[in-house]
Amino acid sequence: MSIRKVPVTIVTDTICPWCYIGKKRFESAVTQYKAKNEHIEFEISYQPFQLDSTLPKEGISKLGHYHKKFGKDRFDQMNVHVKNIGAALGINFSYGGLIGNSLDSHRLVKYAGTVSNEAQNKVINSLYKSYFEQEENIADVEVLVKAGKAGGLDEKVVREQIVGGDLLKAETLQAVEDVHASGVTGVPFFIIDNKFAISGGQEPETFMKVFDRALAA
Template structure:
């Protein structure tokens, strides 16, 4: 008798994130390490979901230095906020060049771009997210600048003229806003937030080991309670 092939277990991870959040960049690197650790055990489908830490920022942006000092109570407060981020970034081989960032801009258009890249598949979406994080935190570029967004889109495999045309209109603006509202209704108040199989949430830039352990536990639970999972 021929046995049927064993089905590879799988998970879905929705990462609620904002590209102006340095901890989200750190969380991305830690997730990549976790995914590498579990790659031989099960499949994981990753989707990036939008969130805005400050939806009131103008598209053209505002002076980053003044913005951060107002938020954290002066230059000393801003530097104290940066210190743990720099340290965590160094552990993940991220060089945060905060001094290069001149402008903090509204990220809604960046999230639209990430959504369009997602239509090409998870690898393209990941490439767009990576390009935006690097452009902002390492190269100090303005995420409200259409040229920066178009460049990130091209990196992800989108056509430059298509991205330019879409950015000039309102394509998917309402859809992205609706996703952000949905995240808030689900109780997301901080990012990154890793939502596994739309049932379990891990908030913050969790260590790779914690992410891998959580994934393994959920896969084991699905295997031991397939009826409950299917009926949930």
């Protein structure tokens, strides 16, 4: 039986907790689906989204930022909810540390994608873990270098051309603009088989139903 390749575009921001949750749930759906449909191959690519392009690289208080954005009481309620969902997925959400501009992390993800899908996946996993679980600034040089190493990327390129230069900066900014222009207003956002869209970090069952629709189309 021939392999049916299903392209999946994931629009994400590396400082979005629901993107981390959505990635975990999507991966669970893929694993479950492929167990019953071995002839399916998902070809995953990522597109950048910036929830707040005004954040400085050096970062500001993560908790302070969220308290200002949502209000302390509302954020505290949201935090409990997200932490409980995360714990069930093996994510230990922690909201200490700093929140910085995510642009360089998106440039790193884009660069990793030019190497391989595997490298890109490992870079994103490292960025998520650093930011959401280890209270590290997503824009920090060493955090970006660590993520690059996790993906097997050339450290010199990451230090000198991603962090210290403008490699893929114009392309990444254009991609962010294109995503906004396409009508995407929130993340995560999944485009499956170039036809079907899923917004938010939905349960695996939701993804699998869309997989069925994609294969039947």
